[in-house]
Every structure is written in C-alpha cells, then in structure tokens.
Amino acid sequence: MNEKNIFTPYSSETQLGGCSCGAHASEAEHLRDQERVSRDFIEAAAVKALFPHEPTRRKFLKAVGASAAMAAIASVLPIPALQALADERGPLEKKNLKVGFIPINCATPLIMADPMGFYKEQGLSVSLQKTAGWALVRDNMLNRELDASHFLAPMPLAISMGLGSSTQPMRVATIQNINGQAITLALKHKNNRDPRNWKGFKFAIPFEFSMHNYLLRYYLAEHGLDPDQDVQLRVTPPAEMIANLRAGNIDGFLGPDPFNQRAVYDEIGFIHILSKDIWDGHPCCSFGTSEAFIKENPNTFAALYRAVLKSASAASDPANLKTIAQVISTPNYLNQPEIVIRQALTGRYADGLGVVQDDPGRAGFDPMPWYSMATWMLVQMKRWGYIKGEMNFNDLAEQVFLLTDARAQMAKLSLSEAEAAPRDGYKKFSVMGKEFDPAMANDYLNSFAIKRS
Known part of the structure; x- marks a missing residue:
C-alpha cells in the first residue's frame, strides 16, 4: 500500500x-x-x-x-x-453533510478525513461539528441535526433499544479506534495501587453507555468491589475530567485520551493502567448513522464510508502519527498540546510516576466491527441492570453492526453466494484473562459473582 x-x-x-x-x-x-x-x-x-x-x-x-x-x-x-x-459508486443523494465528533483522540479517522481531503475526493462537503458531550451527540442524531457521527461504541446499541432515549435504529459502520483509554488516578493515590483498597473512591466516566463504564466496572468487580455500592461513578464530559481531578472532586477516571495524558502533563494525575491491559483490542468509539439515513442516502453513505475507511488506513500507519498529532491538536479539532496527543497516539509516554513507557499498542485504529464486540457490550449492559428481561444478544449485535449486512450487500450485487455468506463475524477474546465466547453469552453472564441481573 x-x-x-x-x-x-x-x-x-x-x-x-x-x-x-x-x-x-x-x-x-x-x-x-x-x-x-x-x-x-x-x-x-x-x-x-x-x-x-x-x-x-x-x-x-x-x-x-x-x-x-x-x-x-x-x-x-x-x-x-x-x-x-x-x-460501490453512484450519484450522491446528499453532498452537504454534518458529521459530529467529540474532541478526543478516538475521533482521529473522522477528523483526518477532512484535512487530508478524503471527503472531497468522494464528492462530499462535510462540516465537522465539534460537540460538547455524548448526550448531545445522541440528541442531535435523534433530531437529525447530524447526518452521521462519532459514537461511543455501545451508544448505537442503546439508542436502538431505546435505553435512555427514544428508540431509533442505528448502525455501526466502523469501529473508530481500539484501546486508547486508561484508568488515571490523582497523584495522592500513587502509593495506593491496589483496587481492593479503593472503597469510597469517586470515579468519572464519560457516559453510561460507554466502554469506559463497562471496563471500569469489570476491573473493579474483578477486584471484589461492587461498582454500584463500593464506589461512586459520575458521568462527566471528557473535557471536564481534568478540572474535577485537579479540584479533588474525583479520585480518578477511566476516560479517553488525550485526557489521561493531559492529567500527567498537568502534574495532577498518573496513569494507573491502560485499558489495553484490561482487554487488548477492545473497541472504544465507532462511526455510525441512523438506519433511516442509510436507506434514504445509500450512495452518500457508501462515499462517507470510503472516506472514513481511507482515513483509518492512514491513521493505522505509525509513520503518520506525529503528523496526525500536529493536525488534530489545533483549536478547531482537539485544542490540546501537541505533545500530549502525540504521546497518547504513539504509546511513548510519561506515566506520571517518573517513568517513560513505550507501548505502541496503547491506541489503534482497526475498523472491523465484530459482532462479538457488540455481544460483550450487551452482556455488560445486562449484567449491570441497564437491560431488563431476556434478550438474544447476538441478534441485536447483528442488527446494529454493519458486518451483519454480508448477505444483503452480496445479494444486492447479485452474487450467487449471498445466501451462503458466513455468519461467523464472531471471535473469542479474553478480558482480564477470562475468555469470552459469544456462543455462550448467558453462561458468561451467569459466571460473575458481582452483578445486578
């Protein structure tokens, strides 16, 4: 390439x-x-x-x-x-688009498609809409004020079920990023690294329907803490996490970069553990839109998909990360010190405890929307009481994640193997050493000692 x-x-x-x-x-x-x-x-x-x-x-x-x-x-x-x-190419139904993003590193593919000209190459005029918080992203998508958006990966699942909002079918086209998060603690806790001693801590998370919430809950529960009884979890916009940490309102957060690295830069916190050390390769954010938008604008959606896919390709090359850090650090995008963004993207970073770490896997931009990723998220929603009653986790995963559309896409192209298109968009993976088999989702759910359901 x-x-x-x-x-x-x-x-x-x-x-x-x-x-x-x-x-x-x-x-x-x-x-x-x-x-x-x-x-x-x-x-x-x-x-x-x-x-x-x-x-x-x-x-x-x-x-x-x-x-x-x-x-x-x-x-x-x-x-x-x-x-x-x-x-696939065809006449664009809509050329002028509004695409939302939260100013965090996870949005890199959507952002970089603009200055790199990938939207223009597809005949699109995209206005990137910087948005303050995830609830506003959700509301703007529901109200059709945005055509597509950067989402937290679980959000399209939640919106499609009507959790926390009205019900509207959403689709995940690609995963925006994998890994790229961390548990960051206030410096006063640098000698208190055992989570079993964190009873009474106050943690910030960016949204209830976020990988941050589910990964933090998982991590705490594996160390014997009930995240609903033994600690406080506070929904806080990413940009406000630093101010709350500095003021002593929270003891730490599991949040997106660049704010973990910003806490180190501002000398108010340290990186306790990277999210990749909980689940290496976990999804974080996604790119998606409503099912209605895709049906009304199939060619426009395909063009938008191509632009974002090409941008993800560029972001996946380590040779491009320094340039990306320069571009997205500017006021119109993330408005953060370039060195903070660069350390978080490249994985060569100060940890806040006097050590320079070198972990190229700290963040990545693999776009594959595996069904089993969605299944795991849904299991965690069920585990912590967000989903009531019985449900088929894999069915909803296949409705929302675009990998589901293999048969439909192949049939549309008149390929004879459309009916035989594989259903195996599932893979097993381990979270804190425990294997998740999406074919055994209910057994996995029932195996946890600490849960609401």
Whole structure:
C-alpha cells in the first residue's frame, strides 16, 4: 500500500499529474489506485483482527501464502461484501453533510478525513461539528441535526433499544479506534495501587453507555468491589475530567485520551493502567448513522464510508502519527498540546510516576466491527441492570453492526453466494484473562459473582 499517496492532502495546487492528488497520470488511474488501497486495507484489517499478535500473523502468512490466507479468512468474514461496499459508486443523494465528533483522540479517522481531503475526493462537503458531550451527540442524531457521527461504541446499541432515549435504529459502520483509554488516578493515590483498597473512591466516566463504564466496572468487580455500592461513578464530559481531578472532586477516571495524558502533563494525575491491559483490542468509539439515513442516502453513505475507511488506513500507519498529532491538536479539532496527543497516539509516554513507557499498542485504529464486540457490550449492559428481561444478544449485535449486512450487500450485487455468506463475524477474546465466547453469552453472564441481573 502506498501510504504516501493516501496521506497527501487534497489541493488543486498539487495537481502535478492528471488527477486530483497529482500522483497519477489520469483520474482513471487515481480511482483504480484508490480502490486498490481500500480493498488492500480491508484485507489487512481482517488479517490483523483474526491474528492480533504480529509473530503469529507473519508465521501464518508465510506458511500458507497471501492468496490462500485471504481465501481462508473470506470463509469466516464477508470480505467481498465489505470491499464491494467500499468500491460501490453512484450519484450522491446528499453532498452537504454534518458529521459530529467529540474532541478526543478516538475521533482521529473522522477528523483526518477532512484535512487530508478524503471527503472531497468522494464528492462530499462535510462540516465537522465539534460537540460538547455524548448526550448531545445522541440528541442531535435523534433530531437529525447530524447526518452521521462519532459514537461511543455501545451508544448505537442503546439508542436502538431505546435505553435512555427514544428508540431509533442505528448502525455501526466502523469501529473508530481500539484501546486508547486508561484508568488515571490523582497523584495522592500513587502509593495506593491496589483496587481492593479503593472503597469510597469517586470515579468519572464519560457516559453510561460507554466502554469506559463497562471496563471500569469489570476491573473493579474483578477486584471484589461492587461498582454500584463500593464506589461512586459520575458521568462527566471528557473535557471536564481534568478540572474535577485537579479540584479533588474525583479520585480518578477511566476516560479517553488525550485526557489521561493531559492529567500527567498537568502534574495532577498518573496513569494507573491502560485499558489495553484490561482487554487488548477492545473497541472504544465507532462511526455510525441512523438506519433511516442509510436507506434514504445509500450512495452518500457508501462515499462517507470510503472516506472514513481511507482515513483509518492512514491513521493505522505509525509513520503518520506525529503528523496526525500536529493536525488534530489545533483549536478547531482537539485544542490540546501537541505533545500530549502525540504521546497518547504513539504509546511513548510519561506515566506520571517518573517513568517513560513505550507501548505502541496503547491506541489503534482497526475498523472491523465484530459482532462479538457488540455481544460483550450487551452482556455488560445486562449484567449491570441497564437491560431488563431476556434478550438474544447476538441478534441485536447483528442488527446494529454493519458486518451483519454480508448477505444483503452480496445479494444486492447479485452474487450467487449471498445466501451462503458466513455468519461467523464472531471471535473469542479474553478480558482480564477470562475468555469470552459469544456462543455462550448467558453462561458468561451467569459466571460473575458481582452483578445486578
């Protein structure tokens, strides 16, 4: 993949060749290269998702060869359908779009698609709407004041069920980011690192329907604390977490970057544990829209999907992270010190305890919306009493997450294997050493000693 080409900002002044980016002899060649990049990235993301550990991934590809590898992966993932969606082109139903984002690192793919010109390449005029909090994102989506948005990954599930709001079917197109969060504590607790001693602590979380809430609850419960009885969890907009930590209103937070790193930068907190050390590869935020928007604007949605997918590709290359930090640190985006954002993105960071850590896996931008990610979130909603009564976790996961659409997308393209499209968008993973098998979701739920349901 030629990352240099896909990371070149769009500008009419750079049209040295016969295309919009200036790197190709003709617009037709530009489009062919763009399609190849998109298809290659989907394949690379699929391989990485199935084989998260690089040595295993490299050994697998070397043993069977690239073609055989993709044939094997295609047997369990709807790669042709995803590639078809990425390639599909048609007249845009709507060109001027409002896309919401919260000013945090998780929004990187949606943000970078703007200065890199990826929206313009798709014929879209996108106005990025900086939004103060997640409740406002939800309300703006429900009121159709936004066409699409950066969501916390569980939010489209909650909205689709009418939890905390009116019911409106939402869809998750891609995961915006994986990992990239942390538990940050006030400096006064630097000698109190055992969670079993945290009874009475006050923690901030960005929203009830967030991975932050579920990961923090999981972590506390695994250490014997009931998150509803032994500590206080306070919903706090990310930008206000630092002020509350400084004022002593909270003892810590499980929140998004760059605010974990900002607490270190401001010398008011330290990073106790990265979220990847709870669940390595966990989803955090997503990109999505309403089911109604997709039905009314299928070509526009496909164009928006291509732009965000291409931006995620650029963000996945470590070589681009310093440039990304420079771009998104500016006032119109995150409005944070560049060094804070860079440390959080690259994984080379000061931990607030006098040590410089080096963990390239601190944050990532794998876009694959696995069904089992959604199933785990729903199990946690049920565990903590947000969902009442019985439900089929996997059914809702497949309704909301776009990976579900394999059959529909392939049928639309008149592919004969549409009916045989795989349902196995599920994978097992471990959270704090405990395996989650989405086929045994209820057994997993019932295995916990501390729960509401």
